[in-house]
Amino acid sequence: MLKYSLKRLAQSLVTLLIVVTAVFLLMRLLPIEGYFGDAFDKLTESQKEAILNKMGLLDPWYEQIGRFYKGLLQGDLGTSTIYRKDVPVLEVIAPRVPYSVRFGVVATLMSIIMGLAMGMHMTRYKGRFWDKTWTAYIVFVSSVPSAVYLLFVQLYGTSLFKVPLLFDKYRPSSWILPVISMAIVGIAGYAMWMRRYMVDELNKDYIKLARAKGLSDSAIMIKHVMRNAYVPMAQYLPAAILATVSGSIYIESLYSIPGMGGLLVDVIQRQDNPLVQALCLIFSSVGILGLYLGDLLMAAFDPRIKLTKTEGAR
Amino acid sequence: MASTTPLLSVRDLVIKFNLRGQVLTAIRGASLDLYEGETLAIVGESGSGKSVFTKSFLGMLDQNGWVDSGSIMFEGKDIAGYKSQDEWRRIRGKKISMVFQDPMTALNPLRTIGKQIEEVLELHQGLSGKHATLAAIDILSKVGIPDAQTRHKQYPHEFSGGMRQRVVIAIAMACKPKILICDEPTTALDVTIQAQILDLIRALQSDFGFTTIYITHDLGVVANVADRVAVMYAGQIIEQGTVEELFYDPRHPYSWALLSSLPQLGIKHEALYAIKGTPPNLFNPVQGDAFAPRNPNALNIDFLLEPPDFSVSPTHTVRSWLLDGRAPRLEPPPAIKALKAKYERSEQ
Numbered sequence: 001m002l003k004y005s006l007k008r009l010a011q012s013l014v015t016l017l018i019v020v021t022a023v024f025l026l027m028r029l030l031p032i033e034g035y036f037g038d039a040f041d042k043l044t045e046s047q048k049e050a051i052l053n054k055m056g057l058l059d060p061w062y063e064q065i066g067r068f069y070k071g072l073l074q075g076d077l078g079t080s081t082i083y084r085k086d087v088p089v090l091e092v093i094a095p096r097v098p099y100s101v102r103f104g105v106v107a108t109l110m111s112i113i114m115g116l117a118m119g120m121h122m123t124r125y126k127g128r129f130w131d132k133t134w135t136a137y138i139v140f141v142s143s144v145p146s147a148v149y150l151l152f153v154q155l156y157g158t159s160l161f162k163v164p165l166l167f168d169k170y171r172p173s174s175w176i177l178p179v180i181s182m183a184i185v186g187i188a189g190y191a192m193w194m195r196r197y198m199v200d201e202l203n204k205d206y207i208k209l210a211r212a213k214g215l216s217d218s219a220i221m222i223k224h225v226m227r228n229a230y231v232p233m234a235q236y237l238p239a240a241i242l243a244t245v246s247g248s249i250y251i252e253s254l255y256s257i258p259g260m261g262g263l264l265v266d267v268i269q270r271q272d273n274p275l276v277q278a279l280c281l282i283f284s285s286v287g288i289l290g291l292y293l294g295d296l297l298m299a300a301f302d303p304r305i306k307l308t309k310t311e312g313a314r
Numbered sequence: 315m316a317s318t319t320p321l322l323s324v325r326d327l328v329i330k331f332n333l334r335g336q337v338l339t340a341i342r343g344a345s346l347d348l349y350e351g352e353t354l355a356i357v358g359e360s361g362s363g364k365s366v367f368t369k370s371f372l373g374m375l376d377q378n379g380w381v382d383s384g385s386i387m388f389e390g391k392d393i394a395g396y397k398s399q400d401e402w403r404r405i406r407g408k409k410i411s412m413v414f415q416d417p418m419t420a421l422n423p424l425r426t427i428g429k430q431i432e433e434v435l436e437l438h439q440g441l442s443g444k445h446a447t448l449a450a451i452d453i454l455s456k457v458g459i460p461d462a463q464t465r466h467k468q469y470p471h472e473f474s475g476g477m478r479q480r481v482v483i484a485i486a487m488a489c490k491p492k493i494l495i496c497d498e499p500t501t502a503l504d505v506t507i508q509a510q511i512l513d514l515i516r517a518l519q520s521d522f523g524f525t526t527i528y529i530t531h532d533l534g535v536v537a538n539v540a541d542r543v544a545v546m547y548a549g550q551i552i553e554q555g556t557v558e559e560l561f562y563d564p565r566h567p568y569s570w571a572l573l574s575s576l577p578q579l580g581i582k583h584e585a586l587y588a589i590k591g592t593p594p595n596l597f598n599p600v601q602g603d604a605f606a607p608r609n610p611n612a613l614n615i616d617f618l619l620e621p622p623d624f625s626v627s628p629t630h631t632v633r634s635w636l637l638d639g640r641a642p643r644l645e646p647p648p649a650i651k652a653l654k655a656k657y658e659r660s661e662q
Binding site: 021204205206208209210211213214215217223224227228231264301302303304 | 372374399400401403404405406407408411412414416419420421422423424425433434435438469471482485486
């Protein structure tokens with residue numbers, strides 16, 4: 001088990017390295033005009049060159065990336081170059097972390113709880129009214145672009161629940177819509193997987209044996225079906241963090257929540273490289289950590305994985 | 315046959331299924347007596363209804379199936395009329411148990427062997443904790459699992475196919491049932507293991523004195539283990555009798571065909587006999603003898619009227635018009651005569 005978890009940890013770190021490097025290089029491919037914003041036309045060539053030189057953008061790319069990782073190892077993520085000039089990156093991000101974490105945690109919990117419950121409900125009434133209703137919901141959420149229904153939630157939600165259109169940290173009711181928006185996709189995903197795994201288990205032979213033993217339907221559901229369906233579900237549970245993180249990027253800017261997601265959209269547009277890099281590092285760490293935890297959870301639940309010590313069973 | 319009053323008595327059982335709005339009659343009036351301590355084999359081709367028939371003794375028909383008419387008398391009660399799961403749960407695993415075909419999938423992969431046995435002990439015998447554990451270990455060693463002390467803490471994937479089937483048998487046996495139904499218990503196992511499992515069931519039967527029903531299409535297994543045989547075709551029991559009667563003096567044309575399709579030891583370079591045609595579609599009502607369209611020697615009446623049960627001996631009944639006094643005498647096919655001749659030689 002220890003060997004397995006260390007191996008998966010090493011793999012996760014490699015993944016993280018690749019993601020961060022890719023983001024770093026992509027930022028360097030953007031046109032240099034972006035670094036000057038509206039001031040582009042007013043500056044002379046030599047002024048522009050001086051600014052770029054100061055940001056270190058005229059050095060070869062491998063020197064730039066070497067500098068970035070050297071700083072990272074010393075815990076220095078650099079300073080903001082454009083968004084809030086010369087302020088350390090961490091100082092810019094720090095006040096925004098609590099908002100994102102709070103929204104992320106609440107939305108994740110909500111999608112796990114409601115998604116699993118919906119999945120069980122669907123299995124219970126398989127092929128009947130509720131199963132079909134929730135399936136329609138899942139199909140809708142997964143096929144319609146999220147921007148469309150998220151706008152509808154914002155539009156009609158405000159009048160329906162009498163809550164503010166935008167986030168206001170002094171009014172707790174303004175939390176409702178962003179949390180619902182973040183959870184909508186997660187709930188659908190969990191419900192779909194939960195139903196699928198439970199139906200899978202229900203059709204297995206050992207359920208027949210359990211019935212032949214004389215167990216009641218509810219005992220079979222709780223002791224056998226649900227317990228076994230949670231094992232493949234376990235790897236999706238922390239992955240929800242990933243889904244919420246990616247969802248938050250759009251939703252935070254939609255509701256003007258002063259979190260990290262909204263900030264990321266902002267700084268990518270303004271090409272503040274150190275901030276983009278730092279935020280991507282944080283977001284991908286959280287996501288990769290989620291996947292890692294998912295694998296560990298599954299290994300902990302499934303005795304077959306411990307023994308073989310391979311991840312082939314995924 | 316130790317006693318004359320049957321332990322389980324099925325009369326004119328009709329079981330129907332609803333499949334997408336169409337009604338299929340899977341069991342069309344089957345009657346059967348099961349006597350204490352005996353081993354009964356139910357044979358028949360796929361789809362003849364042998365599994366459905368025995369599943370109805372446990373109330374384990376699929377959701378879309380129901381007992382339409384007929385009775386199943388067990389311990390003085392008509393269990394065919396049981397509606398609630400609570401009533402059935404007093405029988406399942408306690409009075410009547412079942413061993414399934416495929417031991418690789420019959421056990422929950424995520425619970426230890428011990429827990430899966432204890433579950434049934436807790437349910438029916440009220441054992442718990444250490445008592446249940448000890449009882450489970452005891453049962454494991456009884457079904458021939460060495461080192462049961464450590465094995466009971468292991469998971470199914472740590473067992474071979476044969477060992478898993480022993481565990482399934484242990485679960486079925488745990489509460490000392492009256493009847494053990496074995497639904498093709500050896501089909502998924504290789505030949506050497508098959509023999510071991512059959513021996514085990516036989517040994518347990520003489521130790522615990524339960525009654526066994528084998529469901530199989532392996533006539534070799536039947537000859538090996540059974541006292542009596544019932545042949546099923548299209549949802550009816552068309553012939554039943556002792557093993558000797560069935561193998562050496564079969565009377566129904568379907569039994570002839572079935573036995574003719576057995577490979578004979580010592581006969582080489584000859585194509586195996588195959589029964590032509592397919593069984594009737596049970597979505598439609600069957601007129602006359604269900605086997606008539608596949609029977610080259612069918613009588614005219616076979617297409618018109620359903621035959622009743624004719625008795626050949628007190629233990630041997632056949633559902634075929636051939637046994638009627640007015641029917642022309644029909645010689646059994648050569649393969650059956652050869653079997654009979656072999657048997658008579660061995661008797662002398």
